[in-house]
Amino acid sequence: MFSFPFSNQDFLEPRCVWVNGPVIVGAGPSGLAAAAGLKEQGVPYVLLERADCIASLWQKRTYDRLKLHLPKQFYHLPKFPFPEHYPEYPNKKQFIDYLESYANHFNIKPQFNECVESAKYDEGCRLWRVKIVSTNGSTRSEVEYICQWLVVATGENVERVMPEIEGLQNFGGEVIHASDYKSGENFRWKNVLVVGCGNSGMEVSLDPCNHDAKPSMVVRSSVHVLPREIRGKSSFELAMLMLKWLPVWLVDKILLFLTWMILGKIEKYSLKRPSVGPLELKNTQRKTPVLDIGALEKRFSFSFSFSFFFFFFFFCSSSCWLMRN
Ligand SMILES: NC(=O)C1=CN([C@@H]2O[C@H](COP(=O)(O)OP(=O)(O)OC[C@H]3O[C@@H](n4cnc5c(N)ncnc54)[C@H](OP(=O)(O)O)[C@@H]3O)[C@@H](O)[C@H]2O)C=CC1
Numbered sequence: 001m002f003s004f005p006f007s008n009q010d011f012l013e014p015r016c017v018w019v020n021g022p023v024i025v026g027a028g029p030s031g032l033a034a035a036a037g038l039k040e041q042g043v044p045y046v047l048l049e050r051a052d053c054i055a056s057l058w059q060k061r062t063y064d065r066l067k068l069h070l071p072k073q074f075y076h077l078p079k080f081p082f083p084e085h086y087p088e089y090p091n092k093k094q095f096i097d098y099l100e101s102y103a104n105h106f107n108i109k110p111q112f113n114e115c116v117e118s119a120k121y122d123e124g125c126r127l128w129r130v131k132i133v134s135t136n137g138s139t140r141s142e143v144e145y146i147c148q149w150l151v152v153a154t155g156e157n158v159e160r161v162m163p164e165i166e167g168l169q170n171f172g173g174e175v176i177h178a179s180d181y182k183s184g185e186n187f188r189w190k191n192v193l194v195v196g197c198g199n200s201g202m203e204v205s206l207d208p209c210n211h212d213a214k215p216s217m218v219v220r221s222s223v224h225v226l227p228r229e230i231r232g233k234s235s236f237e238l239a240m241l242m243l244k245w246l247p248v249w250l251v252d253k254i255l256l257f258l259t260w261m262i263l264g265k266i267e268k269y270s271l272k273r274p275s276v277g278p279l280e281l282k283n284t285q286r287k288t289p290v291l292d293i294g295a296l297e298k299r300f301s302f303s304f305s306f307s308f309f310f311f312f313f314f315f316c317s318s319s320c321w322l323m324r325n
């Protein structure tokens with residue numbers, strides 16, 4: 001990497017820096033894995049990260065009791081397994097420690113506090129022009145990286161989504177997003193409304209339950225809830241095994257049958273299953289099945305009252321129901 005001699009920070013134009021290899025955007029698990037792969041092949045690269053640490057989603061925007069909900073063998077990065085003594089479902093701290101050791105092992109040094117503002121492919125010179133704003137304390141500077149390849153590893157869930165809800169500004173309680181939720185400790189004896197029944201919604205509802213709070217949940221559309229494990233085997237692992245021999249539709253049928261054996265009819269929790277099976281739904285609409293880690297057992301009931309003290313929000317698509325215990 002070198003600066004073009006004709007560029008100069010004193011001019012108004014941002015400084016141009018040629019990168020002799022790919023620019024990777026994002027030092028989360030995927031960005032780190034890409035960097036490690038390139039490092040192993042001796043390919044130079046630049047890894048840009050807008051936060052001041054690796055895996056910032058994991059470090060800064062997750063709740064305390066978070067554990068991976070798939071077994072560790074499905075989360076490890078290439079060529080560096082989890083330590084043997086790690087449990088099957090590592091917790092947040094263990095996962096972050098693992099990522100730190102991964103970066104150290106491959107000697108990956110991301111450029112922190114560098115936020116990509118735009119990335120444009122210049123058809124003329126067949127190069128990417130990646131504009132970044134770099135912050136260092138109160139100093140802010142602009143740089144343009146020029147490279148042949150761009151790896152976008154910014155994550156699927158990086159941007160928080162807050163739905164606009166009429167009248168919310170008049171609500172007297174606290175409203176927070178799931179990414180700011182840490183623990184149910186502060187919610188003891190409170191009524192809590194959780195909006196959204198994804199894995200975040202389900203897990204964050206369970207947490208206040210464990211702190212004597214009273215969570216309720218808004219579920220706007222149908223949802224596939226599967227047990228995290230079926231007879232001691234992760235349902236994800238089971239699904240992946242079956243997919244080696246069976247078509248998706250049949251694996252879906254088997255998964256739903258086994259789920260029914262374990263959880264019973266989901267309608268008894270006032271939830272509704274989509275007409276399309278869980279794997280097909282994931283494949284076609286990117287909608288992740290919810291893995292039950294004990295929330296259903298708490299037997300939420302339903303209400304549409306909005307006089308709750310706390311709100312949590314979870315993010316994405318369709319219709320609405322509500323739960324409380
Ligand atoms: N332990 C773990 O490993 C965990 C993993 N994850 C993973 O992280 C990813 C993100 O999960 P998550 O944060 O749950 O996000 P998701 O996008 O999976 O779920 C968001 C949910 O919020 C609902 N929703 C959005 N807007 C509204 C609204 N205005 N009113 C009512 N409901 C609404 C959506 O409903 P609809 O379906 O209608 O769009 C959806 O059910 C997933 O891949 C998940 O598996 C998450 C938590 C824990």
Ligand SMILES: O=C(O)C(=O)Cc1c[nH]c2ccccc12
Pocket residue numbers: 070226235236239278279282288289291
């Ligand atoms: O955790 C995620 O993001 C997943 O996508 C999990 C998942 C995808 N397909 C499945 C089938 C059965 C159990 C879990 C999953």
